[in-house]
Amino acid sequence: MSAESRRIARVLLDSPLPQLDRLFDYAVPAELGEVAPGVRVKVPLRTAGRVIDGYVVEVGTEDDADRPLSEVDTVVSPVQVLPERLHRLARAVADRAAGSASDILRLVIPKRQVRVEKAWTADSSPFEPSAEVVAAAEAVVSLYDGLGETLSDGGRAAVEAIPGLDDGRPAWAVLLAGAAVRTLAAGRSSILVVPDHRDLDRVLAALADLVPAEQVVRYDSRQTNPDRYRAFLRSLEDAPCIVVGNRSAVYAPVRAGLVVIWDDGDPLLGEPLAPYVNARDAALLRQGEEGSALLLAGHTRTTDVERLVALGWLRDIRATRRVLPRVILSTPQEMEQPTAQRMPSSAFLAAREATAEGPVLVQVSRPGFAPSLVCAECRAPARCAHCGGPLGARHRGAVPVCGWCGRSARAWTCPTCSSTKLRLASSGSERTADELGRAFPGVRVIVADGAHPVERVDAKPALVVATRGAEPAADGGYRAVVLLDGPRMLQSPDLRIGESCLRWWSNAAALAAHGAPIHLVGVNGQAARALATWNQSGYARSELESRAPLHMPPTTRVALVEGSAAAVSRALIALGELALPSDAVLGPVPVESDDIPARVRALVRFEYGAGTRVVTALRAAVVAEAVASRRGRGKNPRSTLTVRLDILDPEL
Known part of the structure; x- marks a missing residue:
C-alpha cells in the first residue's frame, strides 16, 4: 500500500x-x-x-x-x-421484496453472546455416515421416481410425499431425513425448513435414527439466545451439517447442497416482519444463487408450486408406488340429515368399530366449547355491548364471554328483537368432546388444540378431538379419521380457502394407519373429490386456471402500497411510466385508522417479468418519501409510504 x-x-x-x-x-x-x-x-x-x-x-x-x-x-x-454468500442472499431477497437487506439479516444473525463466542472452536472435520446409514437413506430416496437424480444434479422439484407411517415415523419426516443424510454423505450441508415445532420434533426424531446429534443444527424460535447463537456459529463452519428449523432457517449460512421446504402452504412459513418474505420464495432465490438442490415437499400442492411445475421450473416427483388413503365422502342422503347431527351414521359406526382397536381422530374447525352464540329468537349473532366482539360459551351453562375483550355478558339483550335467550351456533373442540364422550361411554376422550397441546397419543382406544393443524401423531397411526366441519371451513372468504382446506384434510388423513377409513363429512365438491382421489395437484392446477383470467395471485404478483394520499399518488405516478396494463392498479381506497393525515391503500398487479422494474420503482418511491419525511421532521417524522410485495391472499 x-x-x-x-x-x-x-x-x-x-x-x-x-x-x-x-x-x-x-x-x-x-x-x-x-x-x-x-x-x-x-x-x-x-x-x-x-x-x-x-x-x-x-x-x-x-x-x-x-x-x-x-x-x-x-x-x-x-x-x-x-459471509459473502449470506450477504448476496439477503440482498437478492430484499431486492425482490422491496425491502432492506438489514431486515433479512436481523432474522438470521442472532445477537452476540460473548461467552458462547469465546467457548466456540470451529471443527472442520467432516462427518462420514456409515455404509448402513447411507444405504438406508438411499432406500428412502429410491421410493420416489427421479428424486436421486434431482439431488445429485442440484435440481428443483415438487415432491408429493407418501402419506402414512414408515416404521412408526411419519413417512414425510423419513423422506426429509433420508434426503439430508444422502446429501451429507456427499459432503454438502442440508437445510430442512418446517412450519412449527411439532414438525421440527418429528424431523429431529427421524434424523436421530441416522446421524449423531452433533451433526444436526437446530434453528428453533423456542431456543434461548445462547443456544441460538451457538447454532448459528456452527452453521458458519465449513464442515457439512444438517440444519433443521422454522422459516428463518432458510437463511442459515451453510454451504447448502440441499434446501427442503415442507408444507409450503402453511401460513407459518410467511414472515410476519418486514419485508414479509415467504420461506418458499427465499428458498427459490437461494437455489438460483447457490445452485443447491431444492425440494418443495408436501401432501398437497399450493397453486404457487403448481405454477412453477407447469412452467417446467420444478420437476414433478411422486412415489414409484403410490398407496392412496381410503377416503369416504358423505352420500347425498347423509348430507340431507338434520344439521344437528354433525356425524353421519357411516362415520359414527366406523369410529365405534375403530375405537375397539385403537385411537380415532376427529378433526374440528374451532377450539373451545361454543365459539359463537346467536339469538335464540331471530338467530342474529350475539355481540358484546362494550366492544362489539362475538360472544361465546366456555362450557355448558356458562355465562357468555366476549372473544375480544373477555367481558362477561350476564344480562345480554338482543338489539334486534330484544330477546334475552341465546343458543349455541357452533361447536368447538371441547363441546364436540363433550358430545362424543356421551355417545362413546367408556372411551377416553382427548382434546388437542391451542389451549390443550398434545404431541402424541398411544395405541390404546381413544377419541382424539383436535383442531386443524393441532392433530397429534398416534403410535401405529389412527384406526379411523373423521373430518368434521368441512362446510364451515369452506365458508371463509379467503381466496385460497379451498386449497387450505384440502391441506388440512390431507395432513390429517396422512396420520391414519394403512387401510384405515377416512370420512369427510358434509362436503362433496371439487376439493372433496381431490381428497378422495388423492389428486391434490390436479386441484391446484384447476385453481390456477380459474385465477388466470382474473389476474389473481399467484398467476400475477401483487404489491400493496399504503400511505398518505399524496405519497401513494406519487408512487402510482412513478409506476405509470412503466407502461403497465390499464387494470394493473386497484384503488386507492381509504384505510380505517386514526392516523393524521388519513391513509389510503392501493393494489398493483403485475406480471413476473415486470417484477424488477416495478419493485425498483416502488422501492425508489419509499426511499424518496422517507428522505422527505426526515427533512420535515417537525411535521411528520416517519415515512408516509409502505410497500408490501406478494401479500397473503386473505388481505386482498
Whole structure:
C-alpha cells in the first residue's frame, strides 16, 4: 500500500431506514489492525450524530486519501458472521421484496453472546455416515421416481410425499431425513425448513435414527439466545451439517447442497416482519444463487408450486408406488340429515368399530366449547355491548364471554328483537368432546388444540378431538379419521380457502394407519373429490386456471402500497411510466385508522417479468418519501409510504 493510499471498509448499516439500505465507505484506522469482511463493527453516522452497528461487506484500498471519510469506530467481534454468500442472499431477497437487506439479516444473525463466542472452536472435520446409514437413506430416496437424480444434479422439484407411517415415523419426516443424510454423505450441508415445532420434533426424531446429534443444527424460535447463537456459529463452519428449523432457517449460512421446504402452504412459513418474505420464495432465490438442490415437499400442492411445475421450473416427483388413503365422502342422503347431527351414521359406526382397536381422530374447525352464540329468537349473532366482539360459551351453562375483550355478558339483550335467550351456533373442540364422550361411554376422550397441546397419543382406544393443524401423531397411526366441519371451513372468504382446506384434510388423513377409513363429512365438491382421489395437484392446477383470467395471485404478483394520499399518488405516478396494463392498479381506497393525515391503500398487479422494474420503482418511491419525511421532521417524522410485495391472499 502506497503512502497516499488508505484502507477502506464498505459497511452495511444495521438500520431499518430505507435510505440507509446501501454500502457506506469508512476509513480503517491503523490501530484497528486487519479488519476482515463479515465482522461486526460500530461506525459513526454523521447525519444522526451517533454510533451505529454494521457489518463489513468488503475491504479494500483507495488512492484518493483526500476524500473525506469517517473512520470505523470499533470492531465488535473478530467472528465473520456475514459471509459473502449470506450477504448476496439477503440482498437478492430484499431486492425482490422491496425491502432492506438489514431486515433479512436481523432474522438470521442472532445477537452476540460473548461467552458462547469465546467457548466456540470451529471443527472442520467432516462427518462420514456409515455404509448402513447411507444405504438406508438411499432406500428412502429410491421410493420416489427421479428424486436421486434431482439431488445429485442440484435440481428443483415438487415432491408429493407418501402419506402414512414408515416404521412408526411419519413417512414425510423419513423422506426429509433420508434426503439430508444422502446429501451429507456427499459432503454438502442440508437445510430442512418446517412450519412449527411439532414438525421440527418429528424431523429431529427421524434424523436421530441416522446421524449423531452433533451433526444436526437446530434453528428453533423456542431456543434461548445462547443456544441460538451457538447454532448459528456452527452453521458458519465449513464442515457439512444438517440444519433443521422454522422459516428463518432458510437463511442459515451453510454451504447448502440441499434446501427442503415442507408444507409450503402453511401460513407459518410467511414472515410476519418486514419485508414479509415467504420461506418458499427465499428458498427459490437461494437455489438460483447457490445452485443447491431444492425440494418443495408436501401432501398437497399450493397453486404457487403448481405454477412453477407447469412452467417446467420444478420437476414433478411422486412415489414409484403410490398407496392412496381410503377416503369416504358423505352420500347425498347423509348430507340431507338434520344439521344437528354433525356425524353421519357411516362415520359414527366406523369410529365405534375403530375405537375397539385403537385411537380415532376427529378433526374440528374451532377450539373451545361454543365459539359463537346467536339469538335464540331471530338467530342474529350475539355481540358484546362494550366492544362489539362475538360472544361465546366456555362450557355448558356458562355465562357468555366476549372473544375480544373477555367481558362477561350476564344480562345480554338482543338489539334486534330484544330477546334475552341465546343458543349455541357452533361447536368447538371441547363441546364436540363433550358430545362424543356421551355417545362413546367408556372411551377416553382427548382434546388437542391451542389451549390443550398434545404431541402424541398411544395405541390404546381413544377419541382424539383436535383442531386443524393441532392433530397429534398416534403410535401405529389412527384406526379411523373423521373430518368434521368441512362446510364451515369452506365458508371463509379467503381466496385460497379451498386449497387450505384440502391441506388440512390431507395432513390429517396422512396420520391414519394403512387401510384405515377416512370420512369427510358434509362436503362433496371439487376439493372433496381431490381428497378422495388423492389428486391434490390436479386441484391446484384447476385453481390456477380459474385465477388466470382474473389476474389473481399467484398467476400475477401483487404489491400493496399504503400511505398518505399524496405519497401513494406519487408512487402510482412513478409506476405509470412503466407502461403497465390499464387494470394493473386497484384503488386507492381509504384505510380505517386514526392516523393524521388519513391513509389510503392501493393494489398493483403485475406480471413476473415486470417484477424488477416495478419493485425498483416502488422501492425508489419509499426511499424518496422517507428522505422527505426526515427533512420535515417537525411535521411528520416517519415515512408516509409502505410497500408490501406478494401479500397473503386473505388481505386482498
